[in-house]
């Protein structure tokens with residue numbers, strides 16, 4: 001039976017079309033040019049290389065350039081969230097109906113996560129934020145990150161679902177027995193993506209976790225006009 005819901009943050013709780021994650025990426029590029037001194041035309045390639053080898057640009061910077069992680073995290077997340085995100089009452093209502101303990105599991109940092117949750121108006125639903133600091137920079141898709149979260153929750157993998165927009169982040173969760181849900185605005189086969197379900201936005205979550213038979217849907221009040 002599902003008891004816990006683990007949620008990625010960026011491009012999962014809000015849609016990629018918001019442009020926020022792209023804007024964060026642009027700030028990462030700026031950081032690499034302005035603060036680290038990389039040539040602008042080599043930044044994207046370097047980020048890709050660090051992403052492959054270390055999981056995040058930050059871990060590449062920590063390993064090879066010894067940057068101050070707090071300085072980096074503050075710089076890349078220094079954006080006016082209100083320009084990108086709107087309160088999401090439908091998400092708030094859906095989360096209220098899901099009878100599981102909910103936590104954020106993100107490679108970003110908690111101050112950013114809390115600002116996003118606040119802007120979306122859904123912070124009240126989440127009992128914990130497992131962020132890059134809490135994970136001691138051992139981040140997704142490193143299997144130890146997932147085990148850390150399970151241990152902290154006192155949960156077994158099959159008691160959890162995990163929703164993320166990155167297929168590679170879902171594979172370690174699957175190996176631990178979690179119910180895996182991929183967010184993909186483009187059509188993707190769940191079988192090919194090696195996940196249990198694919199949804200095109202977070203509001204589709206309720207249907208797939210209840211249809212899985214592992215979660216009893218909350219009883220909804222009668223629709224207005226029918227009572």
Ligand SMILES: [Mg+2]
Pocket residue numbers: 008009010011012164165166
């Ligand atoms: Mg994401």
